[in-house]
Amino acid sequence: MIFESFGAFMHMGGHGQFVWCAYGIATLVIAYNVIQPILMRRKVIALNKQRIAREGKL
Amino acid sequence: MNILLATIRRDLLLHFRQPADILNPLVFFLIVISLFPLGIGPSEAVLSSIAAGVIWVAVLLATLLSIDVMLKGDFDDGTLEQIALGKQSLLVVVFGKVISQWLVSGFLMALMSPLFAMMFYVNTEGMIAIAVGLLLGTPTMTLIGSIGAALTLGLKKGGVLIAILVLPLYIPVLILGTAMVESAVFGHSYTGHALWLAALLVLSIGFAPLATQMSIRISLSQ
Amino acid sequence: MVIQLLGSCMLQAKKITCKRDHRVLFEELSFSLDRGSALQVCGINGAGKSTLLRILAGLYEEFDGEVEWDLEDYPLFSGHRAGVKDLMTARENLLWAANLYGQNVSRDEIDEALSQVSLNGFETVACGAMSEGQRRRVGLARLYLLDNPVWILDEPFTAIDTDGVLRITQRINEHLAGDGVVVFASHLEVSIENMQKLELAR
């Protein structure tokens, strides 16, 4: 660990705000890409149940 | 070969019988260009430095405006189906349509461009470079635009969509064209740029009609 | 499209399955047509008549299964829209249709075709100025002008008066006699010999 203290780690010689902001947005994007499909999956399964109920089982 | 000439003759005939589709984009081109001096101010230094960019972007937008006319009319009244099912190859007919579309849009703008270059205090070398650049660049734009037009046939709000699909593909032509004028204005030779534009033109002559023809068959399949 | 078949079989459709936005139009549809025979496709609106015809014509490609024609080029297709340019006159339209078929036709051949669909005197009238029925008849004049062994006609009798229907039926019979094949969609009862019927359920 090249930073002496946690404070220095957060501050990062003045560039901390940019680095953390970038990593924050990255986590948001990754989270979106992971969660959104899973929600979609649940929605599609529910939709399928309806469709099958409506059209009758094959 | 005569199907190519027949297509060009037919399309030009149709264009002249309904000039609005052709004149409107040209008037649009004229208005957009004259907006910039009003917006930016008449100072010679500023205007001459932005002349190339303004004229090229105006031509780009005007070509986009007039491009979907090329196929939309035939699609709506069912003649495009007849063309697709004819014994003549759709590729040649598409090529003929692109040529006739270019003749009434890009070609005219290229001829008019020296006039507008004067409005922007561009020196004579610059004017020639703009005209030559547009003569080489506008057919490429029409060719690439025809792919977008074919893909968005039959869509309700197709016009704006074509711009979104096709504008990114125009960027190389825009960059080369404007750089060409810039080097001409400073008196340097611009044959290099012209050759690159010509290379892009040849590339799109080779690929674009193929893609347009397939896209037409895709759009007809509904 | 170009697959040589033995014997007199002109069209072989194998297990055509077509879905449109999750609704099955038809499934595992198979039939074949010999030269000189006709097929009338009937069914209520929205049963997929037009889609089936467009599949056979080679326009609609979003289907499973196979359609094999014993034919070099595409069939002659007449769809819902007349397929004529409003800005062009009847004569110019037919000249253009002939160009598409690579046939150089003389002016009086065109006029002859126009008179067959009782449009004599309308040769130089712009199609935009014509009524819908007249426009469709200009489209149908192609049946008298272009030579293509296979015709696919989607509702050819709409906006056509009874006399016109008789003429077209008679033209179809002529075409069948010359070993042609006609597939058409219509709910009208027409007297065409050697014709099968295909009822699209739904």
Place this chain on the structure above:
Amino acid sequence: MWGWFHRLGSPKSFYEISGFLLPAMFALAGVLLVTGTVWALGFVPQDYQQGHSVRIMYIHVPAAILAQSGYMMMAAAGAVFLIWRIKLADIALQCAAPIGATLTFLALVTGAIWGKPTWGTLWVWDARLTSTLILFFLYVGVIALRSAMDGRESAGRATAMLAVVGLINLPIIKYSVDWWFTLHQPSSFSLTEKPSMPIEMWLPLLVMVLGFYLFFFSVWAVRIRTEILNREYGTQWVQSL
């Protein structure tokens, strides 16, 4: 060999295979990303010029790489669908577009943030950033066409055609933007040149890039599986699930 290709082509077998592989891929992607991030944030020495802001590179570069190769994979799926009409390729294309677009957006944002401390402005017309921006427009074009043609069966083929046309133009756009960049700002430092990095700097980068690739594939597979369920609900094996 083709047997494998076609077997994978059928949605049913893809669903089973991916169902089996998915947990492992997700876990591995997570591990790689976490170690890469910790390594990049905590253990990489600061750059003599840029100080600590160089850590943003560990997000920006992988995102930019994924954006570009994502588009290529998407266009490849399009080409496969156009040529062999394999339904799975159409589904793959449709699902890859949003992931690619979000990653391109991430690359743009992190590139801009990285520019702030180095040049003082958020947006700088640097060659890589500009071509990433254009790549973003290409993605938006594919998504826009897809949503505009939503109800139609031929939507798949139209989007595939657009993706392939975009792919052919991608190198041309890239080189013309690079050339344009050198034309106007020949001297200044640019993000594009990769300064020869010492090993302790590019190793975490490699880990991050691998992590991003695995992340891309696993999220892509989840989307494809959902879309398979959505499209094949009429079939027997889907109803049994």
